[in-house]
Structures are given as structure tokens and as C-alpha cells.
Amino acid sequence: MDVTDLVGDAIQTYGYWALGLFLIVLAPEALMPFAGFLAHEGMLGLWWAVLAGSLGGTLGSTLIYLVARRVGEARVRVMLRRRGRWLLVRESDLDGVLATYGRHGTWIVAGGRLIPTVRSLVSIPAGLLPMPLARFVGLTFLGTFAWNTVLALTGYALGAKWSLLEPYLGFYGSLVFVLVLVIVVIFVARRLGESWRDGDG
Known part of the structure; x- marks a missing residue:
């Protein structure tokens, strides 16, 4: 029995409590269709x-x-001055x-909940x-609730074939991860180039 089976058994046994607790740390794409x-x-x-699921995801964020x-x-500024x-x-x-x-925090916090990888990052600058905590929690809950609704309704509509959704969600998550990785690589390459030019100067 793998981890997925153990999580699924826990949700079937303990219901909403298990679902909420798991979604503090797990991606909703992994559990909400189920x-x-x-x-x-x-x-x-x-x-x-x-x-x-939305309460769990909101708590994690x-x-x-x-x-x-x-x-x-x-403290972050001090660290960047010293080691940036x-x-x-x-x-x-x-x-x-x-x-x-x-300027755009409202849309970033709420909309970021629909995007794997990004959803964990948007909490940091916020x-x-x-x-404000109440605003952050409210926006996070709304975005999380919207995405969880889409996932759960899709799993509900597919019924016993809910697992057919997994390849598409996996591709969606992988695509986002690759895009984020590409952005990071471009950023690092540009910054290294700037550092080398500054060093030559």
C-alpha cells in the first residue's frame, strides 16, 4: 500500500477532519477529485x-x-545587504x-491559489x-474554495472514473513548475551576467 492509498483510506475512515488536515500540506489536485x-x-x-479542504489549504498558506x-x-533587507x-x-x-x-496583492493572493507551486510562494511577500491578516485569510480562502470546488465537482461528475483526471492535473502542475523553473533560470543567468560585467569593470 502506497502513501496515496493510506491517505485515501484515512479520508474514508475519518472524513472531513482527515481531508482538511492533509490539505494543510498536500496539493488539492491530489485529493479534491477523490x-x-x-x-x-x-x-x-x-x-x-x-x-x-479549503479550510485546510487556507491554514497551510x-x-x-x-x-x-x-x-x-x-530582517530580509539586512540579509540581502549582507548576502544578497x-x-x-x-x-x-x-x-x-x-x-x-x-498594487495587485488582492488578485495575486486570490488567483495564486489556482496555480501549483505559485500558491506556496505568494504567501511570503504577503x-x-x-x-493585513484578515484580508490575507479571506482572499486565500476565496481562491482556495473556488479551485477546490472545480476539482471536487470534476471528481463528482466523473464518479468512479475520477482518476482519469490525474494525468491532466499532473501535466498542469508540471507545466507550471517548468515555467517557474525557466523564469528562475533566466533570472539567475541575467544576474550572473550582470555580476561578471560588474566584476570586469
Whole structure:
């Protein structure tokens, strides 16, 4: 029996509590279609499952936000001044990220919940800014609830064939990861080029 089977058995046995707890740390793409299938079979209530999964996902994101808020912008700036050269990140980069959040934070926090990889990252600048906690939690819950609803309804509609969704979700997650990786590689390459030019000068 693999981890997926153990998680599935736990959800079938303990219901909403297990679903919510697992989604603190696991991606909703891995569990919400299965929760929709369980709702189709009458083992869970569809909307209670969506609510439980959304509360779990919101809690997980909020924990990341609180860690970032605890660290604080001032400490991050000190670290960037001291070691930013080695991290290939400048204090001006932080300024740009925080400025973007200041203008578009509402859409980034809510919309980022629909995107694998990104959903874990958006909590960090929101905590550093910091975005007010109540606003962050509210936006995170709304975005998470919307995405979980799509996943659960799809699993519910597919019924016993819910696993057919996995390849598409896997491709979606992999595509996003590759795009993020490409962006990171381009950023690092450009920053290294700038460092070498500065060194030559």
C-alpha cells in the first residue's frame, strides 16, 4: 500500500477532519477529485468536503504567511545587504516584489491559489508587506474554495472514473513548475551576467 492509498483510506475512515488536515500540506489536485468521488458515492457531502479542504489549504498558506511576517521585511533587507550578492538577489528585487503586491496583492493572493507551486510562494511577500491578516485569510480562502470546488465537482461528475483526471492535473502542475523553473533560470543567468560585467569593470 502506497502513501496515496493510506491517505485515501484515512479520508474514508475519518472524513472531513482527515481531508482538511492533509490539505494543510498536500496539493488539492491530489485529493479534491477523490473527495468529489467520495461525495458521488454518498460517503462525504460535496460542499462539506470542499469546505474542509479549503479550510485546510487556507491554514497551510496562513502558516507560511505567519512565518514570513515573523521574519519581517527588515530582517530580509539586512540579509540581502549582507548576502544578497551570493543569493543573486538584490534589495531592489525585494522592492519590486513588494511594490507589485502593493498594487495587485488582492488578485495575486486570490488567483495564486489556482496555480501549483505559485500558491506556496505568494504567501511570503504577503507576509513581508505585510498584508493585513484578515484580508490575507479571506482572499486565500476565496481562491482556495473556488479551485477546490472545480476539482471536487470534476471528481463528482466523473464518479468512479475520477482518476482519469490525474494525468491532466499532473501535466498542469508540471507545466507550471517548468515555467517557474525557466523564469528562475533566466533570472539567475541575467544576474550572473550582470555580476561578471560588474566584476570586469
